[in-house]
């Protein structure tokens with residue numbers, strides 16, 4: 001095993017989990033998770049934060065009924081019912097965390 005420090009000061013995981021059609025539980029893929037991930041990645045690039053803030057897609061974060069979900073670090077927040085309108089504030093918080101961690 002090789003261990004290295006995480007190369008990003010702030011990270012967002014956006015759930016893009018997809019369940020089979022007809023599955024009794026909802027999934028974030030069917031609620032726009034992929035588009036949210038893509039939009040947040042685009043916003044990070046547009047603000048020149050690529051080297052400090054990383055956006056990952058994730059599997060189920062456990063709040064399917066309240067999705068789409070995201071989880072951010074280092075603030076350690078689970079965010080439920082995320083919409084495109086929430087992304088600017090999410091990115092502002094990530095950028096602030098990244099700036100704090102740069103000190």
Ligand code: FES
Nearest residue numbers: 015028060061064
């Ligand atoms: S499928 Fe996204 S939180 Fe479960």
